[in-house]
Amino acid sequence: xxxxxxxxxxxxxxxxxxxxxxxxxxxxxxxxxxxxxxxxxxxxxxxxxxxxxxxxxxxxxxxxxxxxxxxxxxxxxxxxxxxxxxxxxxxxxxxxxxxxxxxxxxxxxxxxxxxxxxxxxxxxxxxxxxxxxxxxxxxxxxxxxxxxxxxxxxxxxxxxxxxxxxxxxxxxxxxxxxxxxxxxxxxxxxxxxxxxxxxxxxxxxxxxxxxxxxxxxxxxxxxxxxxxxxxxxxxxxxxxxxxxxxxxxxxxxxxxxxxxxxxxxxxxxxxxxxxxxxxxxxxxxxxxxxxxxxxxxxxxxxxxxxxxxx
Amino acid sequence: xxxxxxxxxxxxxxxxxxxxxxxxxxxxxxxxxxxxxxxxxxxxxxxxxxxxxxxxxxxxxxxxxxxxxxxxxxxxxxxxxxxxxxxxxxxxxxxxxxxxxxxxxxxxxxxxxxxxxxxxxxxxxxxxxxxxxxxxxxxxxxxxxxxxxxxxxxxxxxxxxxxxxxxxxxxxxxxxxxxxxxxxxxxxxxxxxxxxxxxxxxxxxxxxxxxxxxxxxxxxxxxxxxxxxxxxxxxxxxxxxxxxxxxxxxxxxx
Amino acid sequence: xxxxxxxxxxxxxxxxxxxxxxxxxxxxxxxxxxxxxxxxxxxxxxxxxxxxxxxxxxxxxxxxxxxxxxxxxxxxxxxxxxxxxxxxxxxxxxxxxxxxxxxxxxxxxxxxxxxxxxxxxxxxxxxxxxxxxxxxxxxxxxxxxxxxxxxxxxxxxxxxxxxxxxxxxxxxxxxxxxxxxxxxxxxxxxxxxxxxxxxxxxxxxxxxxxxxxxxxxxxxxxxxxxxxxxxxxxxxxxxxxxxxxxxxxxxxxxxxxxxxxxxx
Numbered sequence: 001x002x003x004x005x006x007x008x009x010x011x012x013x014x015x016x017x018x019x020x021x022x023x024x025x026x027x028x029x030x031x032x033x034x035x036x037x038x039x040x041x042x043x044x045x046x047x048x049x050x051x052x053x054x055x056x057x058x059x060x061x062x063x064x065x066x067x068x069x070x071x072x073x074x075x076x077x078x079x080x081x082x083x084x085x086x087x088x089x090x091x092x093x094x095x096x097x098x099x100x101x102x103x104x105x106x107x108x109x110x111x112x113x114x115x116x117x118x119x120x121x122x123x124x125x126x127x128x129x130x131x132x133x134x135x136x137x138x139x140x141x142x143x144x145x146x147x148x149x150x151x152x153x154x155x156x157x158x159x160x161x162x163x164x165x166x167x168x169x170x171x172x173x174x175x176x177x178x179x180x181x182x183x184x185x186x187x188x189x190x191x192x193x194x195x196x197x198x199x200x201x202x203x204x205x206x207x208x209x210x211x212x213x214x215x216x217x218x219x220x221x222x223x224x225x226x227x228x229x230x231x232x233x234x235x236x237x238x239x240x241x242x243x244x245x246x247x248x249x250x251x252x253x254x255x256x257x258x259x260x261x262x263x264x265x266x267x268x269x270x271x272x273x274x275x276x277x278x279x280x281x282x283x284x285x286x287x288x289x290x291x292x293x294x295x296x297x298x299x300x301x302x303x304x305x306x307x308x309x310x
Numbered sequence: 311x312x313x314x315x316x317x318x319x320x321x322x323x324x325x326x327x328x329x330x331x332x333x334x335x336x337x338x339x340x341x342x343x344x345x346x347x348x349x350x351x352x353x354x355x356x357x358x359x360x361x362x363x364x365x366x367x368x369x370x371x372x373x374x375x376x377x378x379x380x381x382x383x384x385x386x387x388x389x390x391x392x393x394x395x396x397x398x399x400x401x402x403x404x405x406x407x408x409x410x411x412x413x414x415x416x417x418x419x420x421x422x423x424x425x426x427x428x429x430x431x432x433x434x435x436x437x438x439x440x441x442x443x444x445x446x447x448x449x450x451x452x453x454x455x456x457x458x459x460x461x462x463x464x465x466x467x468x469x470x471x472x473x474x475x476x477x478x479x480x481x482x483x484x485x486x487x488x489x490x491x492x493x494x495x496x497x498x499x500x501x502x503x504x505x506x507x508x509x510x511x512x513x514x515x516x517x518x519x520x521x522x523x524x525x526x527x528x529x530x531x532x533x534x535x536x537x538x539x540x541x542x543x544x545x546x547x548x549x550x551x552x553x554x555x556x557x558x559x560x561x562x563x564x
Numbered sequence: 565x566x567x568x569x570x571x572x573x574x575x576x577x578x579x580x581x582x583x584x585x586x587x588x589x590x591x592x593x594x595x596x597x598x599x600x601x602x603x604x605x606x607x608x609x610x611x612x613x614x615x616x617x618x619x620x621x622x623x624x625x626x627x628x629x630x631x632x633x634x635x636x637x638x639x640x641x642x643x644x645x646x647x648x649x650x651x652x653x654x655x656x657x658x659x660x661x662x663x664x665x666x667x668x669x670x671x672x673x674x675x676x677x678x679x680x681x682x683x684x685x686x687x688x689x690x691x692x693x694x695x696x697x698x699x700x701x702x703x704x705x706x707x708x709x710x711x712x713x714x715x716x717x718x719x720x721x722x723x724x725x726x727x728x729x730x731x732x733x734x735x736x737x738x739x740x741x742x743x744x745x746x747x748x749x750x751x752x753x754x755x756x757x758x759x760x761x762x763x764x765x766x767x768x769x770x771x772x773x774x775x776x777x778x779x780x781x782x783x784x785x786x787x788x789x790x791x792x793x794x795x796x797x798x799x800x801x802x803x804x805x806x807x808x809x810x811x812x813x814x815x816x817x818x819x820x821x822x823x824x825x826x827x828x
Binding site: 010011012013014015016017020031032035039044045046047048049050051052053054055056058059060062063075080084092093095096097099100102103104105106109110111166170171172173176177180181191194195196197198199200201202203206207210 | 572592593596597599600601634641644645647648650651676680681682683684685686687688691692695700703713715716718719720721722723724725726727729730731733734735737738758761762763764765766767768769770771772773775776778779780782783786787791792795
């Protein structure tokens, strides 16, 4: 089967109604904005360009590459779409992709589609384009490295928010779902990073005019700030959430809201941010930052290697 | 560098006043600076069938895209007396039915019906008239029973026919075809030629298919390097082997 | 691969096939909404919802078990919900000591786990039935009528149209890659993982450029046919009295299911 469901396309039933509707609202607001923004910058070309680009992302997701033992790396494409098309067009493109995956192939549910679009289209666009915007005019190696980090982090961010949504819906235990999802996606994200970097490098060489054309309208630093802010949040939350102390009793206290998944999800949040001040939390944040720097270093090396070969 | 022949213009009338297509001294350069068209003169009478031949990069497609203003306005072109300027675009795009080489680029809607309806719909016609025109156009290309089919499910020959129907539905005065027989197997090609022969409409077709030219187009225009190097009766030009060879062509009997 | 792997529509002449696409979309979404709203462990009402689904299956002429056979796509995701079994609420059912951690399944946790699975299983079947009985272009029109932004529905229509063509193109690229990857015996196949990912990236870049250029040609074809930036659509669908009847009956049934689910 070509479109094997990835752990990021949440099916119906796994998120509760409050979370589903909340993310539908967020997504609709962002998509509405994206429609009017792309209409301004692209004009008449908006429809054919976005439509074919959505089909392109869909087809590109098919180009999986063998990793090992019969498994294959999957490509999400949210960061790439935002980098090559600009953030708003990227959002619109991914919205169409996720919508068709859910509607036509049942890869992702309908009631939870708002959340799926948010996770795989909006968040990935913000991180992907935001970080790219920050390094766009830097030397090639740094630029490609930055793109790699953006792609990797966008996958991690999508996995993180998916886990949080599942947790807030009372479907999964945080201390299980976070390490599982983040662990898997740290690997998947590496494939995403290499493919995104190679694709952008290829386009930069063959048709550099395309990248300039689509990004010239997005010259403001707002996206860079938003992208870096969200990335920082991801880097802070991920280790914090996965390094929960052992013992189900302790978790029981924290996660007392899981009664049929219908308690107000916001009740638990203040509880959860308190340990931020604690010593152990500080150390995990530090660990997260060091880990991210490590990945950045590797990806800059990768970028160097790629540019020297080209 | 091909040898320049004396241009053969035995059909061109000194004045082409009142004719369906008039092009006078059309120049065009792409933003990169490449001069794709250098002083094109071309007149086509109503009901004429003209083939446009020449090597790749001769400027055939560029010329065709100019005829309805896709590459920008041009006062050097008159369609039924109207200059190709933005105010006239809506009328001119209905008058000039442009059929692209790859039907997959031309048929961009999911179903056959929607695609054929696209032109009439964007001409602002009434719903009733749209349905009538779609029916008519599909009947003209003998594809009526495919109205609800998905475009992707059609064969290449069927796609070409539907692509022609999409512009026929706009009731054009002149049909402009880019490589109509490209990508067709011999049988589909034969049937397309027979079908085109039944259409009572002015036709301009760019093609490399010299047998198609001989079968369907009494008049032939040879382009090379952005210029018209020959314009005359197909039978005469086809007999001129050195002319054909000089522009990278060969006669159908070769 | 065959073309029709993409075509989820199963042609038919049944009552469900002839139902207006809008009515089907509204009923399907209400059904999924209703499942999400039902409390955990309301097995009776879950069964009622299942009956509704079976009836729809039967009326579609595709057979009672049609959607059942295709409903396991969401199964891998069930693993994610597995951790709900160990919810700290409710009475412990057992204590599993794994050495590094102790797992305690509880009754509330098990109830939650199975409720999530059933909701998901019912919902995905309804979505399958919707696309199996409604041609995708009609589905897009229905969304348009239901006030989805037209720009978005048109982009989706384009995606649907070119999805096939671009995946074909992607497949040709893959085939070209395979035919050039010699598999010499005794050698490691296909280069390093890094190299494979990079080659894939180059293919993605190539596909992007081809797609971009294609979108430009399509844009020209649209301009040639009178497109001037403003999209128009025909409104070929009319809700008949019968469509309204089915819609109202279905929604009433779902309301009844909700009522029963909550008085338990």
